[in-house]
Amino acid sequence: xxxxxxxxxxxxxxxxxxxxxxxxxxxxxxxxxxxxxxxxxxxxxxxxxxxxxxxxxxxxxxxxxxxxxxxxxxxxxxxxxxxxxxxxxxxxxxxxxxxxxxxxxxxxxxxxxxxxxxxxxxxxxxxxxxxxxxxxxxxxxxxxxxxxxxxxxxxxxxxxxxxxxxxxxxxxxxxxxxxxxxxxxxxxxxxxxxxxxxxxxxxxxxxxxxxxxxxxxxxxxxxxxxxxxxxxxxxxxxxxxxxxxxxxxxxxxxxxxxxxxxxxxxxxxx
Numbered sequence: 001x002x003x004x005x006x007x008x009x010x011x012x013x014x015x016x017x018x019x020x021x022x023x024x025x026x027x028x029x030x031x032x033x034x035x036x037x038x039x040x041x042x043x044x045x046x047x048x049x050x051x052x053x054x055x056x057x058x059x060x061x062x063x064x065x066x067x068x069x070x071x072x073x074x075x076x077x078x079x080x081x082x083x084x085x086x087x088x089x090x091x092x093x094x095x096x097x098x099x100x101x102x103x104x105x106x107x108x109x110x111x112x113x114x115x116x117x118x119x120x121x122x123x124x125x126x127x128x129x130x131x132x133x134x135x136x137x138x139x140x141x142x143x144x145x146x147x148x149x150x151x152x153x154x155x156x157x158x159x160x161x162x163x164x165x166x167x168x169x170x171x172x173x174x175x176x177x178x179x180x181x182x183x184x185x186x187x188x189x190x191x192x193x194x195x196x197x198x199x200x201x202x203x204x205x206x207x208x209x210x211x212x213x214x215x216x217x218x219x220x221x222x223x224x225x226x227x228x229x230x231x232x233x234x235x236x237x238x239x240x241x242x243x244x245x246x247x248x249x250x251x252x253x254x255x256x257x258x259x260x261x262x263x264x265x266x267x268x269x270x
Contacts (some may be wrong), residue, residue, distance in 0.1 A: 002258035013155025054223030185209030
């Protein structure tokens, strides 16, 4: 049976840009549209998806990796069937650098489960650690989450540069979070895109933006996805637009997806 599951890695050059929130709410929006979504916390040493959702998982990716539980046993269903979270461990520094043998073992255990979903979102840790690079290189789509802050732009450029130099990756989408307006989002994207075009000879694609919205920190404090807490607020409508755009992109990629595994490692460039 041909693969139709789209794997999406959400990345950021620095912490604090709202990447985990974007992962959660995009997955939630697609679930509300009728798609089966799996959200993996791939920040293996500093997990926080469980905190955002107010859940206390009994098992996580680490226990599955160690063979103490099956992947299916550590999945946590959210909002009924069709939206699941695969939690990670917290405070386990050795997991921040995933070795190739551990990666292959994890893939072997994940692959049979992933086929049950239309989307697999990977909330990858911030920065350029080895594990970040590993997950980024396995995904079908990479979304770099930025904010208009200069430090976010420079760190995101560094992340794209590392992935381009080490894995030859050239396809990146950009999500501008915490934008005050569409104009500010476009300006921020243009700065990052210009640097990528000039120095790396690649062109990122603007997926869209999410406006600054006081309902977002409220939802975090209530430990609920924004899409459930305040579905009509400006940021939620922006996330809905992102989800709709991503579904159009997935439909256009179906033939290509059928030629590959859901998570497919890319060899390191010599």
